Amino acid sequence: MTTGAAPASFVSDAALKRLQKRKAADQRLKYYGLGAIGIALLLLATLVTSLIITGHTAFLQTHVTYPVYLDPAKIDAQDPSKGNYRSIVRDSFTALFPEVTAVREKRALTDILTSAAPYILRDEVVDDPELIGQTIDFTVPVSDPFDQFMKGNIKRETPEDDRRVSDQEIAWVDQLVAEGRLSKPFNIGLLTNADSRFPEMAGLAGAITGSFFALLVCFLISFPTGIAAAVYLEEFAPKNKFTDLIEVNINNLAAVPSVVFGLLGLAVFLGTFGLPRSAPLVGGMTLALMTLPTIIITTRASLKAVPPSIREAALGIGASKHQVMMHHVVPLAMPGILTGTIIGLAQALGETAPLLLIGMNAFITSPPGGILDPSTALPTQIFIWADSPERGFVSRTSAAILVLLGFLVAMNAIAIYLRRRFERRW
Amino acid sequence: MLTTLFICLVAVAAAGYFFGQRKARGLAASQNTRLHSLPGYHGAYVAFWVGLPSLVLVLFWLLFQDAVVEGLVVSAIPSEITQGMSGNRIDLLVSEIKSVAAGRIFVEPQPYVLEAAAHYNILNNTAEKAMLVVVLALAVLGLGYARRNLSADFRARQKVGLTMDGLMILCSVIAIVTTLGIIASLLFEAIRFFEKVPVGEFFFGLSWEPQIAIRADQVAGTGAFGAVPVFTGTLLIAAIAMAVAIPIGLFSAIYLTEYAGDRFRSVIKPVLEMLAGVPTVVYGFFAVLTVAPALREAGAAIGLDVAPNSALAAGAVMGIMIIPFISSLSDDAITAVPRAMRDGSYAMGATKAETIIRVLLPAALPGIVGGILLAVSRAIGETMIVVMAAGLIAKLTANPLDAVTTVTVQIVTLLIGDTEFDNPKTLAAFALGLVLFVATLLLNIVALRVVQKYRERYE
Numbered sequence: 001m002t003t004g005a006a007p008a009s010f011v012s013d014a015a016l017k018r019l020q021k022r023k024a025a026d027q028r029l030k031y032y033g034l035g036a037i038g039i040a041l042l043l044l045a046t047l048v049t050s051l052i053i054t055g056h057t058a059f060l061q062t063h064v065t066y067p068v069y070l071d072p073a074k075i076d077a078q079d080p081s082k083g084n085y086r087s088i089v090r091d092s093f094t095a096l097f098p099e100v101t102a103v104r105e106k107r108a109l110t111d112i113l114t115s116a117a118p119y120i121l122r123d124e125v126v127d128d129p130e131l132i133g134q135t136i137d138f139t140v141p142v143s144d145p146f147d148q149f150m151k152g153n154i155k156r157e158t159p160e161d162d163r164r165v166s167d168q169e170i171a172w173v174d175q176l177v178a179e180g181r182l183s184k185p186f187n188i189g190l191l192t193n194a195d196s197r198f199p200e201m202a203g204l205a206g207a208i209t210g211s212f213f214a215l216l217v218c219f220l221i222s223f224p225t226g227i228a229a230a231v232y233l234e235e236f237a238p239k240n241k242f243t244d245l246i247e248v249n250i251n252n253l254a255a256v257p258s259v260v261f262g263l264l265g266l267a268v269f270l271g272t273f274g275l276p277r278s279a280p281l282v283g284g285m286t287l288a289l290m291t292l293p294t295i296i297i298t299t300r301a302s303l304k305a306v307p308p309s310i311r312e313a314a315l316g317i318g319a320s321k322h323q324v325m326m327h328h329v330v331p332l333a334m335p336g337i338l339t340g341t342i343i344g345l346a347q348a349l350g351e352t353a354p355l356l357l358i359g360m361n362a363f364i365t366s367p368p369g370g371i372l373d374p375s376t377a378l379p380t381q382i383f384i385w386a387d388s389p390e391r392g393f394v395s396r397t398s399a400a401i402l403v404l405l406g407f408l409v410a411m412n413a414i415a416i417y418l419r420r421r422f423e424r425r426w
Numbered sequence: 427m428l429t430t431l432f433i434c435l436v437a438v439a440a441a442g443y444f445f446g447q448r449k450a451r452g453l454a455a456s457q458n459t460r461l462h463s464l465p466g467y468h469g470a471y472v473a474f475w476v477g478l479p480s481l482v483l484v485l486f487w488l489l490f491q492d493a494v495v496e497g498l499v500v501s502a503i504p505s506e507i508t509q510g511m512s513g514n515r516i517d518l519l520v521s522e523i524k525s526v527a528a529g530r531i532f533v534e535p536q537p538y539v540l541e542a543a544a545h546y547n548i549l550n551n552t553a554e555k556a557m558l559v560v561v562l563a564l565a566v567l568g569l570g571y572a573r574r575n576l577s578a579d580f581r582a583r584q585k586v587g588l589t590m591d592g593l594m595i596l597c598s599v600i601a602i603v604t605t606l607g608i609i610a611s612l613l614f615e616a617i618r619f620f621e622k623v624p625v626g627e628f629f630f631g632l633s634w635e636p637q638i639a640i641r642a643d644q645v646a647g648t649g650a651f652g653a654v655p656v657f658t659g660t661l662l663i664a665a666i667a668m669a670v671a672i673p674i675g676l677f678s679a680i681y682l683t684e685y686a687g688d689r690f691r692s693v694i695k696p697v698l699e700m701l702a703g704v705p706t707v708v709y710g711f712f713a714v715l716t717v718a719p720a721l722r723e724a725g726a727a728i729g730l731d732v733a734p735n736s737a738l739a740a741g742a743v744m745g746i747m748i749i750p751f752i753s754s755l756s757d758d759a760i761t762a763v764p765r766a767m768r769d770g771s772y773a774m775g776a777t778k779a780e781t782i783i784r785v786l787l788p789a790a791l792p793g794i795v796g797g798i799l800l801a802v803s804r805a806i807g808e809t810m811i812v813v814m815a816a817g818l819i820a821k822l823t824a825n826p827l828d829a830v831t832t833v834t835v836q837i838v839t840l841l842i843g844d845t846e847f848d849n850p851k852t853l854a855a856f857a858l859g860l861v862l863f864v865a866t867l868l869l870n871i872v873a874l875r876v877v878q879k880y881r882e883r884y885e
Contacts, residue, residue: 025780033682036681037694040749043746043749044697047746051711225597229594229598246601249605251874253604255804255867257866267856273489274493289600386711398711
């Protein structure tokens with residue numbers, strides 16, 4: 001019998017080459033995987049940076065400050081809400097440019113101010129009628145083209161015919177800059193104004209309030225019903241055809257496209273029940289139906305995670321089944337339930353399609369006062385602004401998206417915190 | 427008003443709880459016996475009797491108040507005016523009366539409208555007051571009845587338990603009611619649609635032009651409801667989305683389960699899942715703002731004419747949204763393959779790649795296919811991305827650089843704005859919704875079946 005030398009074929013050149021090839025294939029698969037993850041991350045990064053690049057300018061708003069003489073002859077001292085504020089705003093502003101005399105040029109000059117300037121001045125005077133007869137420093141946003149010009153989105157080098165700001169207007173703006181009248185403070189109006197046709201005045205207050213009301217309704221409906229349904233199905237329900245049917249239904253509902261829920265809301269809540277269109281109440285009810293499966297599924301998971309020994313111990317010392325649930329199992333499962341609820345609400349906050357169908361994409365210039373007032377919501381406001389042609393709305397859309405993403409990140413952070421802080425491992 | 431009512435109800439129910447509890451304690455003390463149930467249960471029993479009937483009454487009242495008041499107002503209008511009016515005209519009149527009643531007056535209304543509006547306000551006012559009185563009376567009645575029932579050996583715990591069971595079953599049934607509601611509303615409107623448009627034309631017609639005249643004097647097409655181009659458009663965009671999402675998602679899942687270390691995995695996985703948490707309206711805006719112009723420029727650079735709302739842009743962005751879906755479901759499927767199969771393969775001297783391709787992927791295939799089917803159902807039901815980035819005109823084409831439209835886009839565009847429920851244009855949206863609902867439901871059922879079968883093999 002031959003001993004010693006191993007069969008030469010194992011280390012033959014051909015075998016080594018085969019091995020090398022196999023290892024190379026292994027490396028290739030690994031790099032494909034890394035490449036795929038890289039592409040996914042790159043796409044996420046592109047998404048976020050493109051939003052930040054277009055959106056960050058909307059967080060600042062160019063304002064102009066100039067002296068306004070509140071001529072008592074033009075304002076009714078008895079009722080300050082009546083007065084010729086338009087001419088007050090115009091005359092004080094054109095007074096800054098004495099060389100401008102032609103009517104048409106004066107009008108062009110006034111266009112630097114937002115068209116809402118007279119109303120802003122009126123509100124200031126109504127708040128403090130003492131001001132009548134005085135000269136005040138009046139600060140208003142400039143209109144959108146000039147805001148974009150100051151932010152560099154409209155370039156001086158562009159030929160005059162291709163930009164929305166003429167050379168003459170640039171000269172006026174330069175004069176205002178030289179006099180130190182222009183400032184670019186944080187755009188509080190983005191959060192405190194409601195929607196407007198003028199980008200410089202448009203804000204998210206209406207949308208945020210509307211989303212808040214809709215989520216409140218959604219929470220008030222889906223949280224108690226979700227927990228009750230989950231407790232019943234997990235702890236009390238007998239195993240029969242009926243409860244099987246319920247379970248299949250819940251799983252299927254979780255996968256129904258959101259636009260179908262919109263159709264349901266439109267046909268049933270608006271059509272059959274005659275609830276008002278565009279109301280956060282209807283939006284919240286539709287969202288609640290969508291959130292319910294999420295809450296039921298996560299609640300059942302957290303109930304399952306509570307060990308049976310807890311139930312047995314409580315039953316053993318004489319608690320009734322309901323007492324076991326209410327006093328022990330549900331409180332122990334609460335962190336998980338809350339986490340699931342917050343995640344479900346975060347999904348509901350970003351949901352757009354069902355809200356479009358029930359009319360929460362109307363143009364509404366004041367925040368809703370209650371759940372029955374017409375209103376928009378954050379995602380539908382984004383949709384409305386994304387459809388608007390004005391340049392200023394592009395950056396406002398991105399800014400609104402950043403605000404929405406901010407809310408979502410905050411909600412998810414709370415959910416993660418709750419899970420980390422209170423979750424028990426048994 | 428409503429808030430006050432609810433606060434009142436809660437207050438009365440709470441009062442009922444304390445009354446019940448105190449009475450039970452009193453009973454125990456005076457008769458010197460032990461109570462059958464804890465005093466809290468007696469309290470809860472009373473509170474249920476106070477709260478539940480009144481709550482049900484309030485809900486029904488709110489449901490029917492509007493209809494009843496409207497009927498009264500319309501019947502009070504002099505009959506020579508309402509005579510000969512169609513149902514739509516009367517609806518219009520009612521909404522005019524309502525807006526006048528709410529103080530929104532745009533043009534000087536007819537005197538009978540003003541009168542009706544005043545009548546409407548009075549009736550509504552009376553109805554609200556009446557509701558408050560009736561509801562509170564019912565609550566007090568419930569309180570009296572329940573308190574009379576209490577006695578030392580009253581089995582309050584069982585009663586409360588039964589009520590709670592009933593409430594919990596009611597909550598569970600909401601899921602079924604929702605499904606039934608969806609099916610009923612879709613079917614009801616779709617059947618009305620198919621009365622006007624033949625089923626054959628809808629499912630096999632090649633021309634989709636729903637913009638038909640609402641008024642007689644309007645210039646518009648005659649309307650064509652052949653949905654085939656809409657379906658093909660949906661499939662085209664879904665196919666593009668899957669072409670983007672499947673390779674990226676699957677390779678990411680392979681790397682994360684088999685190659686990545688624990689720390690890499692624990693950081694990257696949640697970051698990938700963030701892609702799924704981004705609202706779809708954001709993706710839609712991203713498609714319009716960044717992806718579509720970029721594709722257009724890239725196309726122009728190599729001499730291709732890309733439509734501004736090409737199927738490619740919408741599909742690609744939808745693919746990005748679906749990546750985490752595919753990757754996490756494949757991840758689960760691969761992880762679920764038993765350890766022994768992996769070890770067996772390594773023991774034979776196979777490399778990692780060979781183990782993955784020859785052993786793990788075939789074993790995990792049903793799970794992965796199930797995941798892909800779920801993702802397809804997501805893709806065809808996705809709305810906002812396509813509403814913002816895809817086209818409105820239905821075109822029968824397989825060219826991804828062209829603009830196509832989808833089922834969801836048509837649903838939204840047909841229903842945005844004023845909707846009239848007797849117009850085939852509006853009803854068509856419900857027919858499309860029914861198709862969408864059935865298609866996604868079937869996909870989900872098949873996907874769940876596939877996944878379940880696969881689980882049975884290993885457990």
